[in-house]
Amino acid sequence: MRFDLDRLPTDPILLQKMLREMAEAMEVERGKRVVAQQTVKVQLVAIEKLEHRLSQLLRARFGRSSEKMDIAQLHLMLEAGDAAVSANDDVPAAPKLRSSRKTGIRTPIPEHIPRITMEHRPQRCSCGGAETMICQDITEVLDYVPARFRVLRHVRPRIACRSCESIRQVPAVDLPLPKVMVSSALLGHLLVSRFVDHQPWYRQSRILRRHGLDIDRDVMGRWARKLAWLMAPLGERLVSYILEASKIHGDETPVTLLTGENGSHTAYFWVYLRDDRSSGDMRPPAVAFRFTTDRSGKHPASHLAGYRGYLQADGYSGYNVLYCDAKTKAPREVTEVGCWAHARRKFTDILEKNPSPIAAEAVVRIGELFAIERDIKGAPPGRRRQVRQQFARPKLAAIRPWLEARLRGLSSDSPLAKACRYPLNRWAAMVRYCDDGLLEISNNLVENALRGIALGRRNWMFVGSTKGGDASALFYSLVETCRLNSVEPEAWFTDVITRIGNHPINRIDELLPWNWRPVAENQKQEQAA
Secondary structure, three states, rough: OOOOOOOOOOOOHHHHHHHHHHHHHHHHHHHHHHHHHHHHHHHHHHHHHHHHHHHHHHHHHHOOOOOOOHHHHHHHHHHOOOOOOOOOOOOOOOOOOOOOOOOOOOOOOOOOOOOOOOOOOOOOOOOOOOOOOOOOOOOOOOOOOOOOOOOOOOOOEEOOOOOOOOEEEOOOOOOOOOOOOOOOHHHHHHHHHHHHOOHHHHHHHHHHHHHHOOOOHHHHHHHHHHHHHHHHHHHHHHHHHHHHOOEEEEEEEEEEEEEOOEEEEEEEEEEEEOHHHHHOOOOOOOOEEEEEEOOOOOHHHHHHOOOOOOEEOOOOOOHHHHHOOOOOOOOOOEEEOOOOHHHHHHHHHHHHHHHOOOHHOOOOOOHHHHOOOOOOOOOHHHHHHHHHHHHHHHHHHHHHHHHHHHOOOOOOOOOOHHHHHHHHHHHHHHHHHHHHOOOOOOOOOHHHHHHHHHHHHHHHEEOHHHHHHHHHHHHHHHHHHHHOOOOHHHHHHHHHHHHHHHOOOOHHHHHHOOOOOHHHHHHHHHOOO
């Protein structure tokens, strides 16, 4: 409101009225500015959230999966170039040594590769004299023989004896699958191509068609489901073996499930891992997958029914039913263990978008915890607990008040505030690993077991049915357990598919990957005995 100072009224009442109007107008303007500032603040927070989500989606689609950060970049963000170099579990403790192999020297071909010798002799000398070989030069060339198919013809003569008038014939050959005229070697190859090499059924069908064989992808899927029924006892034995451990790792990953006429929804593979080699326990590792049509907490409660011990998983609320009773809040017999890799990942996701000094310092602090773990990997549990109590406990005691102080100055809805709250809201579970040397600082072991599904999902895109999902969960359990125990999966599948139909159920442990021996080795041992 503007006034002409030369023409102000002389009436005091009129002047008071003008001043009141002016004050009210200023109050309205001030209110508008406050509302505008609040609106801008809300919009900035919303923009920051959307940018954070976009960054996560882009990273999930195109970015790297490791939380490894550029140490120099972190120091620039912290403005502390002379600070101690951070460390995490992805960075080697010492610089990699250069390979002892000289540059330009070709790597020799492994000795186990079969050799075929082809001798190239020069023509005889025209003079006809006696010849003597002085020496010979040998050149080894790596060759490839394309895969070829063959037909095994099982001929069973029917023999008649003229003396006793009897007829004899060898019983029919046992097929791996009734009325399916394929060998265990072909079935094993198809399974390994699907669940190890991530070749979808339709792609394998096209590959076979190039060899002159027409096997439809639906036929391969039916074979796989029949094999899953045949090998189901192995999957159940893996689960029971995993539940015998005092500590297991758990996680889940989404997958698209087709539901009919162009319909689909999100289903899940759940994974449970037993692997205590980091704490010096050399008992065989094992992993088991389960398929469900949703992410309800009733599924892990069903999968881990009767389990007593530690469960290391992420902060998904569906696992809470395992830790305490929903009604009485009384603790159950499963104890939660937190994952510092998940906590760190929330800060690295922020750093992917903008240089946040708070996020950078959080990554450095958490990285120092992982540096302690590298030095005690494989040590006995007592030694691991002692080192953690001495070195990790003080760092954890400093991280908590630091996070709380930073949280007070942040918008409660910002990604950085959510990253700070993640470890604070489950602090008891996050520091529990320091009290028991069997426990791990992170859940990275089980995430490594999920890589096969993550890679395969990009190729086969979806699961066609719940039965197909259950079969896939079983085969992923078997191939990942083979990988953990350094067992060649195609040889294992070929041999086990041949034997499992007639194998006694009370000796099913003999076929588990870490106990498995090929038939030839078993025959040698029986002959020696």
